[in-house]
Amino acid sequence: MSVIYILLAVSVTVAIVFFIAFIVAVKRGQYDDSYTPSVRMLFEDELVKVKKPKKINTNQLKD
Amino acid sequence: MDKHTCFHCGLDATASKITFDDKVFCCNGCKTVYEIFSANDLTCYYDLQQAPGATPKDIEGKYNFLENTKIIEQLLEFNDGSTQIVTLYIPHVHCSSCIWILENLNKLNPAISASIVNFGKKTVRVTFNAEMLSLKNLVVLLSSIGYEPFISLDDYSVGKKHIDRSLIYKLGVAGFAFGNVMFLSFPEYFQVGEFWLEQFKPFFRWLMFAFSLPVVFYSAQDYFVSAYKGLRSRLLNIDVPIALGIIVLFTRSTIEIIFDLGSGFFDSLTGLLFFLLLGKFFQQKTYAFLSFERDYKSYFPIGITKITSEGKEEAIQVYDIVKGDRLLIRNEELIPVDCILIKGRARIDYSFVTGESRTVSKQSGDKLFAGGKQLEGSIEVDVLKSVEQSYLTQLWSNDVFKKDKSLAFNNITNTISKNFTIGILLIAVVATTFWLVVDSSKAINVFTSVLIIACPCALALAAPFTFGNVLRILGNKKFYLKNASVIEQLAKIDTLIFDKTGTITAHKETTVNYDGLQLSEDETSLLKSTLRGSNHPLSRSLYALLDAHDIVTLDDFEEHLGKGIQANYKNNTIKVGSAAFVGHATDAATLNTAVHISANNQYKGKFTFYNAYRKGLSHLFNVLKKDYDLVILSGDNEGEKENLTKLLPTKTKLLFNQKPEDKLEYIKYHQSEGAHVLMIGDGLNDAGALAQSNVGIAISENVNVFSPACDAILDASKFNHLGDFINMSKWALKIIKWSFVLSFIYNSIGLYFAVTGQLSPVVAAILMPLSSISVVAFTTVATNIVGRKIPI
Numbered sequence: 001m002s003v004i005y006i007l008l009a010v011s012v013t014v015a016i017v018f019f020i021a022f023i024v025a026v027k028r029g030q031y032d033d034s035y036t037p038s039v040r041m042l043f044e045d046e047l048v049k050v051k052k053p054k055k056i057n058t059n060q061l062k063d
Numbered sequence: 064m065d066k067h068t069c070f071h072c073g074l075d076a077t078a079s080k081i082t083f084d085d086k087v088f089c090c091n092g093c094k095t096v097y098e099i100f101s102a103n104d105l106t107c108y109y110d111l112q113q114a115p116g117a118t119p120k121d122i123e124g125k126y127n128f129l130e131n132t133k134i135i136e137q138l139l140e141f142n143d144g145s146t147q148i149v150t151l152y153i154p155h156v157h158c159s160s161c162i163w164i165l166e167n168l169n170k171l172n173p174a175i176s177a178s179i180v181n182f183g184k185k186t187v188r189v190t191f192n193a194e195m196l197s198l199k200n201l202v203v204l205l206s207s208i209g210y211e212p213f214i215s216l217d218d219y220s221v222g223k224k225h226i227d228r229s230l231i232y233k234l235g236v237a238g239f240a241f242g243n244v245m246f247l248s249f250p251e252y253f254q255v256g257e258f259w260l261e262q263f264k265p266f267f268r269w270l271m272f273a274f275s276l277p278v279v280f281y282s283a284q285d286y287f288v289s290a291y292k293g294l295r296s297r298l299l300n301i302d303v304p305i306a307l308g309i310i311v312l313f314t315r316s317t318i319e320i321i322f323d324l325g326s327g328f329f330d331s332l333t334g335l336l337f338f339l340l341l342g343k344f345f346q347q348k349t350y351a352f353l354s355f356e357r358d359y360k361s362y363f364p365i366g367i368t369k370i371t372s373e374g375k376e377e378a379i380q381v382y383d384i385v386k387g388d389r390l391l392i393r394n395e396e397l398i399p400v401d402c403i404l405i406k407g408r409a410r411i412d413y414s415f416v417t418g419e420s421r422t423v424s425k426q427s428g429d430k431l432f433a434g435g436k437q438l439e440g441s442i443e444v445d446v447l448k449s450v451e452q453s454y455l456t457q458l459w460s461n462d463v464f465k466k467d468k469s470l471a472f473n474n475i476t477n478t479i480s481k482n483f484t485i486g487i488l489l490i491a492v493v494a495t496t497f498w499l500v501v502d503s504s505k506a507i508n509v510f511t512s513v514l515i516i517a518c519p520c521a522l523a524l525a526a527p528f529t530f531g532n533v534l535r536i537l538g539n540k541k542f543y544l545k546n547a548s549v550i551e552q553l554a555k556i557d558t559l560i561f562d563k564t565g566t567i568t569a570h571k572e573t574t575v576n577y578d579g580l581q582l583s584e585d586e587t588s589l590l591k592s593t594l595r596g597s598n599h600p601l602s603r604s605l606y607a608l609l610d611a612h613d614i615v616t617l618d619d620f621e622e623h624l625g626k627g628i629q630a631n632y633k634n635n636t637i638k639v640g641s642a643a644f645v646g647h648a649t650d651a652a653t654l655n656t657a658v659h660i661s662a663n664n665q666y667k668g669k670f671t672f673y674n675a676y677r678k679g680l681s682h683l684f685n686v687l688k689k690d691y692d693l694v695i696l697s698g699d700n701e702g703e704k705e706n707l708t709k710l711l712p713t714k715t716k717l718l719f720n721q722k723p724e725d726k727l728e729y730i731k732y733h734q735s736e737g738a739h740v741l742m743i744g745d746g747l748n749d750a751g752a753l754a755q756s757n758v759g760i761a762i763s764e765n766v767n768v769f770s771p772a773c774d775a776i777l778d779a780s781k782f783n784h785l786g787d788f789i790n791m792s793k794w795a796l797k798i799i800k801w802s803f804v805l806s807f808i809y810n811s812i813g814l815y816f817a818v819t820g821q822l823s824p825v826v827a828a829i830l831m832p833l834s835s836i837s838v839v840a841f842t843t844v845a846t847n848i849v850g851r852k853i854p855i
Contacts, residue, residue, distance in 0.1 A: 004263060008270070012243070012270075015239065015242075015243055019239045022235050022239075023232065023235065026228055026231050026232065026235070027228070031228075031231060032181070033181045033182065033183055033184070034183075035182045035183050036162060036179075036180055036181055036182040036183070039162050039182065040162060040166065040180075042159070043162075043163055043166070
């Protein structure tokens with residue numbers, strides 16, 4: 001029955017890992033701005049689109 | 064012709080005739096920004112939002128102070144010589160396009176390695192290479208694309224701000240422990256009595272004990288501190304019964320598991336603290352982009368141009384200005400110190416120092432006061448006093464700015480909690496005495512049970528959740544409150560005091576009234592043509608206000624500085640200007656600004672300028688007059704008195720020529736007579752009055768720009784709903800009282816179990832969260848219903 005000790009130890013450890021992750025996230029200021037990241041996330045596609053012509057421009061400059 | 068709007072900023076561009084890439088622009092500034100963006104493949108900016116831009120302003124020389132190393136050093140967050148990091152406040156940030164362009168600054172200038180926007184705070188944090196791009200050039204770059212950063216004296220101490228995140232940590236700890244303890248106590252709830260469960264019971268219980276330790280000794284800290292402080296000042300605040308409940312819960316549970324009497328109440332204990340802290344967190348609604356603590360420092364520039372004895376221009380820090388310095392004040396710049404005008408023509412706008420709406424002209428040798436804004440070209444001045452000793456800044460040495468208003472009054476929860484605590488202690492003592500007689504083994508059990516169940520969880524949650532929700536609702540309706548205690552104060556208001564200029568009048572807007580002889584068609588046309596040629600502010604506004612007429616080319620045009628204009632067309636002569644200039648006996652009786660007209664040496668009449676009052680002003684005052692005393696406290700002259708008397712209910716008191724200190728004293732006097740005063744103002748001249756009043760509301764045309772220190776900021780467009788907002792706060796208090804009743808019902812049920820000695824952990828574990836959740840649900844629903852009633 002001592003398997004319960006292992007199980008408990010594992011579950012508590014996992015819980016503590018997540019708890020520490022939360023504390024670290026707060027400490028780094030991830031919760032300071034809860035709006036901008038939600039907008040920023042949607043920019044990814046446009047960024048890829050604009051990168052292409054940019055490359056051509058730099059090549060032209062080199063030529 | 065079709066109506067066109069500027070592709071960049073959305074303003075009317077019908078008349079501009081500026082096109083580029085088949086797109087219409089209102090001015091060359093907007094076109095330039097578009098050119099910059101399209102050359103750098105950043106036109107995505109326009110895909111995200113329509114017309115997201117702002118017209119870039121002319122900024123030549125404005126940021127010269129950013130060459131001063133001392134100022135740069137103070138503004139930078141990080142600096143190792145080459146890499147520098149700076150956080151700039153940009154008021155124009157308003158949509159996703161703004162975030163996008165500001166985070167792609169590296170495409171505009173390769174020296175910028177990263178830029179991160181905080182939309183809530185409207186700031187951008189830029190990492191750049193100082194060897195390739197100076198801070199000044201960075202700011203100029205931002206300004207040229209329409210995102211002009213605002214740098215004020217307030218930024219001088221940047222990087223030293225400490226963000227307090229302890230509440231989130233405490234909440235995290237409590238939530239973490241609550242969840243785990245709940246899991247561990249599940250077997251006990253069902254009391255299945257299986258062999259292996261029985262065997263591990265002590266282990267489970269000690270594990271719960273371990274989880275509750277950080278909750279009691281870390282998360283609950285604030286309640287113990289607050290209860291101790293309350294007791295020391297002989298005040299039974301709400302935290303006293305809470306702290307008592309926590310201590311009893313913890314001690315009894317610990318004793319129970321030590322002597323194997325039961326499983327303890329660790330689940331209720333951690334749950335209670337989790338909900339309490341959640342309430343606190345919810346009430347802490349802050350508006351990151353607003354500041355309620357501003358003083359003159361937020362208005363004042365950080366640097367100014369000094370003219371050295373060799374005649375060279377040099378940027379210096381405002382605090383370094385000493386008496387006798389020669390300063391250069393550019394167009395649209397603020398005068399930071401009291402000084403004497405030496406060179407140039409000064410036209411000063413003192414509106415946010417005195418409330419006076421009219422600009423004043425000054426001649427060389429006149430004294431200028433700090434806080435005025437120069438409107439006409441550059442001037443040179445000699446400094447008389449340093450920044451801290453100037454007339455305006457001295458207002459802030461008044462004691463009223465050092466007081467913390469929220470400490471001065473007893474809030475509703477604490478008032479009720481006093482009687483509540485006494486009641487609970489009485490019940491506990493009576494019940495214990497009863498059981499001592501009947502069955503002494505149960506006495507201690509009953510005593511602790513009463514204190515546990517009576518722990519005013521629901522009571523303590525009612526106010527934070529109601530206020531928190533009301534803050535949000537009002538925030539959505541553009542009335543931003545500093546904190547929850549303002550709502551309570553607002554509900555008690557009986558006197559409303561309004562500032563005039565900028566508060567009940569709309570800024571920069573005037574109406575004009577003509578009295579005198581009727582002007583003929585020709586004369587009006589001539590007048591309009593004449594005004595067209597003049598750059599005087601009054602001519603400009605009169606020109607804009609007159610109806611469209613044919614513009615004729617004048618034969619002769621002459622502007623007499625400080626007097627007026629004279630023009631000829633065919634055989635007609637027209638004179639526009641001061642009364643003396645047009646040959647009319649000066650009527651000293653009028654205090655209003657007026658422009659006199661004479662045609663062919665015959666006096667025709669005058670155009671008088673009046674303030675334009677906000678829409679719905681009359682209606683608002685007529686609604687408010689039923690319940691409140693109304694006062695207008697103006698720093699302006701009596702010119703508008705007649706107009707206001709017509710507009711407002713007769714019992715409104717009108718006071719003019721009030722200096723900032725007079726306003727403060729007036730409010731203080733009324734408060735000493737027992738009035739609860741609401742002050743509504745806009746400028747720095749109202750700062751003292753706003754701080755002295757019970758609730759100070761700053762009205763603002765643009766909430767992102769400046770408002771003096773206050774308790775609440777009201778968007779000018781919602782001014783006519785002021786009455787509704789006060790009613791909302793009264794409703795909030797009613798809702799809290801109802802939820803007190805609700806929580807008392809739960810407490811009585813719990814007390815029945817406690818007094819009869821039947822309180823088991825399961826009952827506590829069900830009853831406590833249930834009461835908390837139902838109170839939270841009730842307040843949320845009720846405030847939303849009330850919020851919907853406000854017709855905005």
